[in-house]
Each structure stands twice: as C-alpha cells, then as structure tokens.
Amino acid sequence: MELSEQEIIRRNSLQEIISLGINPYPASKYEITANSEEILKDFNAEKGNFQDISLAGRIMSRRMMGKASFVELQDSHGRIQAYVNRDFICPGEDKEFYNTVFKRLLDIGDIIGVKGDVFITQTGETSIRVKELTILSKSIRPLPVVKEKDGVVYDAFTDPEQRYRQRYIDLIVNPHVREAFIKRTKLTNSMREFLNSRSYLEVETPILQPIHGGAAARPFKTHHNTLDQTLYLRIANELYLKKLIVGGFDGVYEFAKDFRNEGMDRFHNPEFTQMELYVAYKDYFWMMDLVEEMVEKIALDLNKTTEIQVGEHLINFKRPWKRFTMFEAIEHFTGVDISQMDEKQLFETARKLNVPVDETMGKGKLIDEIFGEKCEGNLIQPTFITDYPVEMSPLAKKHRSKAGLVERFEAIVNGKEICNAYSELNDPLDQRERFEQQLELGKRGDEEAMMLDEDFLRSIEVGMPPTSGLGIGIDRLTMIMTNSASIQDVIFFPQMRAEKKEQIDGKEIFINAGIPETWVQVLQTIGFKTFKSLSEQKAAKLHQDLCGYNKKNKLDLKNPSIDEVKKWTGE
RNA sequence: GACUCGUUAGCUCAGCUGGUAGAGCAACGGCCUUUUAAGCCGUGGGUCCUGCGUUCGAGUCGCAGACGAGUCACCA
Structure with a gap:
C-alpha cells in the first residue's frame, strides 16, 4: 500500500506515542458523564453545574496558541469546544504531554476523552476546561476538514462517490447526513x-x-x-x-x-x-x-x-x-373520460395524448401508461x-x-x-x-x-x-x-460497483530481483505495483519512461542502461 | 442499456488559443495562555483517472477504456 505524506507522518506519530509509553488504543472502558448537547443546553455558570465531568469525542479542529489551545470535540450528540491549557494538563515540571503529545502527536480525527469543568470563555463559548486528557484512538488517516461560519460551509466534503463509499467519513463531517x-x-x-x-x-x-x-x-x-x-x-x-x-x-x-x-x-x-x-x-x-x-x-x-x-x-x-379513482385522475388531467372505452379507443386516446404505446399493450397497460404519463408526476x-x-x-x-x-x-x-x-x-x-x-x-x-x-x-x-x-x-x-x-x-451503504483493489508487491520482491531500491520507488510510482507487471512491458518503453520520469521530476538519479532494464523485465 | 457532464495535492477547486503544475484549508518547522473558517513567518507535498494517438512539446486536442453523477427507458 502506498501512503501519502500525511499518512506516514501520522504513523510515525503513532509510533512515537507508543514509545512514550502511551497506549493509543487502550482496552479499558472510558467513563462518560456528559455529552455535548446537554452541556450546551443546560450549562449555567451561576448554578455551577457540569463541574468535574468526563466526555469523549473526536477532534474536529484545533486552534493552538502556544501554551493554550482549543479543540472542537464531536461526540454522537454534536460538538463542543474544549480548552486545553498546558499547566492544567501538565501541572508538574514535565510539560511533555502538552508540548509533544497534545500539540505535535495528536491530530484532527483522533478520539480522546477529557475530564474537567465547563465554563464560558471570554468570547462567550461554552467550553470544557480540560484537566485530564486521554487518547482513546489514534487516527492514521487524515479526515477532510470542513469549516463553517455563519451558515456558509467551506471545503465541504461533497464528492458523491467518496461520500457513499466511505459513509463513515460522510457521517463524521456532514452533520445533515447524520x-x-x-x-x-x-x-x-x-x-x-x-x-x-x-x-x-x-x-x-x-x-x-x-x-x-x-x-x-x-x-x-x-x-x-x-x-x-x-x-x-x-x-x-x-x-x-x-x-x-x-x-x-x-x-x-x-x-x-x-x-x-x-x-x-x-x-x-x-x-x-x-x-x-x-x-x-x-x-x-x-x-x-x-x-x-x-x-x-x-x-x-x-x-x-x-x-x-x-x-x-x-x-x-x-x-x-385527496382521493381520485384512476379514471377520475385521468379525466382531471387530460379532460378525457376513458371509463367506458374499449381497447381500441384507449389506444387511439393514448396516441392523441402523445403517450408512447405499442400494439402489444392490453387495456390495463394502456390505462396505466396514460396515468403514468399524464397524472402521476402532477400529484404533489x-x-x-x-x-x-x-x-x-x-x-x-x-x-x-x-x-x-x-x-x-x-x-x-x-x-x-x-x-x-x-x-x-x-x-x-x-x-x-x-x-x-x-x-x-x-x-x-x-x-x-x-x-x-x-x-x-x-x-x-x-x-x-x-x-x-x-x-x-x-x-x-x-x-x-x-x-x-x-x-x-437515505440508505447508509447504497449499492455501488465494487472498488477495484490493487495488488501491490512489497519492495523487497523488486530488490531481490536485482533492482536498485531508488528505482523500485520510481517503478511503483509510475504504475508497476507488482513485479510481474514488469514482464508485461517492453524494456525499451520502460527504459524511456524511467529516464523521462527521472528528468521530469528532477530526481538526478543515474539512469539505468537498457540492458539493465532488460534484465528486470526478463527480456 | 442510451445520451450528457465530471475525474488535477489528504479535502474543496483554479489552470485561457497546447510551452517548466497553482490557491485556500489540511500537513510539517517556528512564534503566540480565552481562540473560533484564529493569526503571523517559513517549508514540503502531484503516474494532472488509465491507455493509445496527433505534435518538437499534451493537464489542455482526438480516440478507446475505468469509475462516478445527471437525464431517459424498466421498476418501488
């Protein structure tokens, strides 16, 4: 599988989290005592409710400001902002959890749990002041980032194919779909x-x-x-x-x-x-x-x-x-009373009304055609x-x-x-x-x-x-x-043509066949995902493509000789 | 099944009569302790869906194919 730059970075972050001794996929349950919807609805600063609550959700946006940050968390009820302050989540001398884990290794899409108190920020937004933050699931695939202000949606995730094939993403980023x-x-x-x-x-x-x-x-x-x-x-x-x-x-x-x-x-x-x-x-x-x-x-x-x-x-x-008999409906929309007509008369009537008909149609079918053409679409x-x-x-x-x-x-x-x-x-x-x-x-x-x-x-x-x-x-x-x-x-997973799955050989299969690693990279990039696919290509053409790619992308690699390429393709 | 339109960076999209591939967001490196489409400085990221053809030269033109969407036909 070929990974994008962002996916590689996320996988590296995942490894780093593990090497810091943090389990990015903890097994134990996470106690939840409040959800975004009820907090936004019922929080009252004077009553001082929603203190010491616990909530879990997916990070949907992050606004970092040095030692303080805001993240939007999305749970199954909606979104709520969390205020993450370095000295709150790292009360001691060691600020690594904030500086490294939170700021650098967490991403949009990660699922976290937060414990803290609800308060209202200076700009008037009900937020959770985070005292404890737990990683519940690290996301290694970037999510489309959809932003919204004053009802205007920016960078909406709209491609129907992706939305239907990856409905989970559609559901995460498009609230109206939910x-x-x-x-x-x-x-x-x-x-x-x-x-x-x-x-x-x-x-x-x-x-x-x-x-x-x-x-x-x-x-x-x-x-x-x-x-x-x-x-x-x-x-x-x-x-x-x-x-x-x-x-x-x-x-x-x-x-x-x-x-x-x-x-x-x-x-x-x-x-x-x-x-x-x-x-x-x-x-x-x-x-x-x-x-x-x-x-x-x-x-x-x-x-x-x-x-x-x-x-x-x-x-x-x-x-x-409203209730119409079929005949009444046809009379209502066409002005023609067909209730007493025989097959021949119906056929002529349909023709006059420009309803497509053919000789095989019987009486019932003719009536149904006239109704379908002239009435159904008008019944709102x-x-x-x-x-x-x-x-x-x-x-x-x-x-x-x-x-x-x-x-x-x-x-x-x-x-x-x-x-x-x-x-x-x-x-x-x-x-x-x-x-x-x-x-x-x-x-x-x-x-x-x-x-x-x-x-x-x-x-x-x-x-x-x-x-x-x-x-x-x-x-x-x-x-x-x-x-x-x-x-x-309105169907979660509508029927679609099956996605083509691509077979990709590991690099070592190419390397073992005597191809230098730098060229394996190029070969896979220009479409030779499997070693076998090389043998289906003429060496001369392949040689040209490789040298062309090298030049076009200014890789400054030493071009292989045509004989070398022949060995790769087995010519 | 037929016709029309679409496919360019992780996402949303530009890219003129063919001439070195662009923006915003996201990412990465900095700065920033109440921000909210946060901001500021800097950086990286692309078989331009695939193949064939025309051409000195194709993201752009032609043909074929893949996938999707819309309309029509059948049907709920």
Missing part, C-alpha cells in the same frame, strides 16, 4: 409504535425463497448447496404474510428488505425496504384511513408538523388526503389513486361494483408512489386463473410476470378471511420526510 439517518430510524420507530399500538404482530418471513412472488420484478438468483436447489432473494413478502393470515393471525407486519434485479437511479436501489401489513376482515377503504393516520403521525413525530418542504413544494400530510400533495385495471394486479380482489377493475389504491406524494394496497384476493379459483394469466405473459417474454406458487394457492384454498394488505416504501417515505433528492441519501 440527521437524515436519525430521522429514518425515528420514522420506522414511529411506524412500529403505531402498528404495535393496534396489536399487530411483527413477524419475519423468508428472504431466500424457492419461488419469488408478490410483485412484478426480476429477482436475484442464488443456489443452496445442500439442497442443490435454486433460491431467489425475495422481491416481496406478500404471499408469506398472507399465509400467516390464513394461519389465524388478525394482523401481521414486517419491515422487509426486498431485492430487485433492475435498474438503479436516484429512486431505486437493488435492495430496499418495504413495510408490508395485512389485516383480516378489512378492505382497502379501511386501509386508506390507516395510511393517512399513520403517515400523518409519522410526519408529526419527525418534524412536529404535517407540513414538509420537499424541493420546491410544501407538502402537507394532514388528513384527509398526498393523493390516493384507487381502482386499478385487473390486468395489472394479479393479487387484488375484483372490484365490488366496477367490472374490469380491482380494489386497489396507491398513495402518490411529490409525483411518486409511496405505497400500494389492496383488498386482497381470497377467492382461490380466481387467484389460480390470475396466476395462469401471468404464466401466459411469462411465456410471451415478460420477465416480470409472476410465477405460480402452489403452496400459496393451497393456503388460499384452506381459506383466507377477507383481508386488506399494504406495502409502503420506507426509503421513498424517508426521502420525502428528509427532503432528500436521492435514495442514496
């Missing part, structure tokens, strides 16, 4: 509270499934060795949860990681989280009321208001939300869209009064679907037909068509009570609640 993730957890806590208060049972169902079902999507495929059997990572857990309703539970839910082998963009990550809920003896109207109530509660829990600024829009989750405030075409919804119950439709709704917020729910199909014969239609689609090449799940059908045949089911996208909801533009901002 906040978004804390909100994500508050969101799931709030939702879980809501569901538990209604006595629904939180359950776990298989992620590895022999048949992937419950949604239309391409799966990830894997293999179990002992069973010698193909397994799929789940794309949904719907069918398993319904089996539990058959089994006699009245309400079951699961926060489920689902996996879909499809495109990635700012709204899609290959693994994502859904909360699915199934409640017996309910229908989709009932479920709409539940969604409104639950999401309104979440907004209040997270932001203390039902209004949330998302991009340019102020979104209000206050109940009740929370809106329920109800009554979808049966062709799109093989697991939803036929509409109680409207032929060709199912009892299904989606909630659309900021132009995006956040949840999907049905009155669940519990007629086993109808369900079997729907699966068979899906099989037909599959044969015609629809890779997302559902597979026929005999065990699921068997359970429905045993008898499932009328049930309403819901799937709500946790990532999407979090994006809205935190005003995040990308799903990658």
Whole structure:
C-alpha cells in the first residue's frame, strides 16, 4: 500500500506515542458523564453545574496558541469546544504531554476523552476546561476538514462517490447526513409504535425463497448447496404474510428488505425496504384511513408538523388526503373520460395524448401508461389513486361494483408512489386463473410476470378471511420526510460497483530481483505495483519512461542502461 | 442499456488559443495562555483517472477504456 505524506507522518506519530509509553488504543472502558448537547443546553455558570465531568469525542479542529489551545470535540450528540491549557494538563515540571503529545502527536480525527469543568470563555463559548486528557484512538488517516461560519460551509466534503463509499467519513463531517439517518430510524420507530399500538404482530418471513412472488420484478438468483436447489432473494413478502393470515393471525407486519434485479437511479436501489401489513376482515377503504393516520403521525413525530418542504413544494400530510379513482385522475388531467372505452379507443386516446404505446399493450397497460404519463408526476400533495385495471394486479380482489377493475389504491406524494394496497384476493379459483394469466405473459417474454406458487394457492384454498394488505416504501417515505433528492441519501451503504483493489508487491520482491531500491520507488510510482507487471512491458518503453520520469521530476538519479532494464523485465 | 457532464495535492477547486503544475484549508518547522473558517513567518507535498494517438512539446486536442453523477427507458 502506498501512503501519502500525511499518512506516514501520522504513523510515525503513532509510533512515537507508543514509545512514550502511551497506549493509543487502550482496552479499558472510558467513563462518560456528559455529552455535548446537554452541556450546551443546560450549562449555567451561576448554578455551577457540569463541574468535574468526563466526555469523549473526536477532534474536529484545533486552534493552538502556544501554551493554550482549543479543540472542537464531536461526540454522537454534536460538538463542543474544549480548552486545553498546558499547566492544567501538565501541572508538574514535565510539560511533555502538552508540548509533544497534545500539540505535535495528536491530530484532527483522533478520539480522546477529557475530564474537567465547563465554563464560558471570554468570547462567550461554552467550553470544557480540560484537566485530564486521554487518547482513546489514534487516527492514521487524515479526515477532510470542513469549516463553517455563519451558515456558509467551506471545503465541504461533497464528492458523491467518496461520500457513499466511505459513509463513515460522510457521517463524521456532514452533520445533515447524520440527521437524515436519525430521522429514518425515528420514522420506522414511529411506524412500529403505531402498528404495535393496534396489536399487530411483527413477524419475519423468508428472504431466500424457492419461488419469488408478490410483485412484478426480476429477482436475484442464488443456489443452496445442500439442497442443490435454486433460491431467489425475495422481491416481496406478500404471499408469506398472507399465509400467516390464513394461519389465524388478525394482523401481521414486517419491515422487509426486498431485492430487485433492475435498474438503479436516484429512486431505486437493488435492495430496499418495504413495510408490508395485512389485516383480516378489512378492505382497502379501511386501509386508506390507516395510511393517512399513520403517515400523518409519522410526519408529526419527525418534524412536529404535517407540513414538509420537499424541493420546491410544501407538502402537507394532514388528513384527509385527496382521493381520485384512476379514471377520475385521468379525466382531471387530460379532460378525457376513458371509463367506458374499449381497447381500441384507449389506444387511439393514448396516441392523441402523445403517450408512447405499442400494439402489444392490453387495456390495463394502456390505462396505466396514460396515468403514468399524464397524472402521476402532477400529484404533489398526498393523493390516493384507487381502482386499478385487473390486468395489472394479479393479487387484488375484483372490484365490488366496477367490472374490469380491482380494489386497489396507491398513495402518490411529490409525483411518486409511496405505497400500494389492496383488498386482497381470497377467492382461490380466481387467484389460480390470475396466476395462469401471468404464466401466459411469462411465456410471451415478460420477465416480470409472476410465477405460480402452489403452496400459496393451497393456503388460499384452506381459506383466507377477507383481508386488506399494504406495502409502503420506507426509503421513498424517508426521502420525502428528509427532503432528500436521492435514495442514496437515505440508505447508509447504497449499492455501488465494487472498488477495484490493487495488488501491490512489497519492495523487497523488486530488490531481490536485482533492482536498485531508488528505482523500485520510481517503478511503483509510475504504475508497476507488482513485479510481474514488469514482464508485461517492453524494456525499451520502460527504459524511456524511467529516464523521462527521472528528468521530469528532477530526481538526478543515474539512469539505468537498457540492458539493465532488460534484465528486470526478463527480456 | 442510451445520451450528457465530471475525474488535477489528504479535502474543496483554479489552470485561457497546447510551452517548466497553482490557491485556500489540511500537513510539517517556528512564534503566540480565552481562540473560533484564529493569526503571523517559513517549508514540503502531484503516474494532472488509465491507455493509445496527433505534435518538437499534451493537464489542455482526438480516440478507446475505468469509475462516478445527471437525464431517459424498466421498476418501488
């Protein structure tokens, strides 16, 4: 591994700390009696509280002024300034701990513990007067230094690739990132509270499934060795949860990681989280009321208001939300009533509306296309869209009064679907037909068509009570609640292409092959990390590159002869 | 998968019509006992993403590739 100048300096500092008899990675626990947030909030100089406290955190900035210094410490609650005075931490004659260890060997990024009293400086900043300082963990990799004044951030750490690949750094230096993730957890806590208060049972169902079902999507495929059997990572857990309703539970839910082998963009990550809920003896109207109530509660829990600024829009989750049937929505946005149209008329209408269509599309698909093109993006405030075409919804119950439709709704917020729910199909014969239609689609090449799940059908045949089911996208909801533009901002470790890892040979491998050490340095710098890579290069070219590098960087080394270089490459 | 943009010091970024690679922060050596994007003096740090080509000469121009971002398609 090649180290930067700063990394080498830090490693040297680490060795020096050790040789001074200080363990830079002590094993024993460090007692903490206060955190930055409570000190800044509750310190009162007249009361004289927060005396003799102990706090641990990461050094985020240092301001040295000779015998006195200030460091900003960041703990999990925020930042607080510590005042480090030479004569306080080195009361005796020996000032080495301050002069050498603190001033020279500690760095931004190191984690330290401090004991002392809280006071207010002349400039009015609540600070800790440090009486004792303990190194808890030495950092040997420099951290980006982000500074801020009057709300202006200087040298912000913004490169998306580095932020997502090294989320730990993102979390350290970008406080708003922390906040978004804390909100994500508050969101799931709030939702879980809501569901538990209604006595629904939180359950776990298989992620590895022999048949992937419950949604239309391409799966990830894997293999179990002992069973010698193909397994799929789940794309949904719907069918398993319904089996539990058959089994006699009245309400079951699961926060489920689902996996879909499809495109990635700012709204899609290959693994994502859904909360699915199934409640017996309910229908989709009932479920709409539940969604409104639950999401309104979440907004209040997270932001203390039902209004949330998302991009340019102020979104209000206050109940009740607008409700449109799909046909009403299309009429509202296009002025065309399609409710009585047959396939041919729909096709013509779509063409007139400039909705891209092709001959393979059936009635349901055409309606869905028109809705997607003309309506969905315009629905900014929370809106329920109800009554979808049966062709799109093989697991939803036929509409109680409207032929060709199912009892299904989606909630659309900021132009995006956040949840999907049905009155669940519990007629086993109808369900079997729907699966068979899906099989037909599959044969015609629809890779997302559902597979026929005999065990699921068997359970429905045993008898499932009328049930309403819901799937709500946790990532999407979090994006809205935190005003995040990308799903990658609400998933700690979003999927990315694997980093290429470089193989690097130790210097001695080159030296043992007869290459002078000074040239080993140059060779590795210009890209020959392994000895083997030399043999893949022509000696003449290598010779030129080496001499060129020597000249360009004014190394003043004696150039090797072409014959020497030939020996290195084995020519 | 297609198109557009990006990749220069540890971080954030300049670098014009091709001519010896720059700044701020960070680092290093000094000075400084209540500072706060601390300050002052000094120093070091770069296969300019990779490869090929054009050229006397490429960070800069051309082609190919890697990685990332955005838009579109599929999808939650």
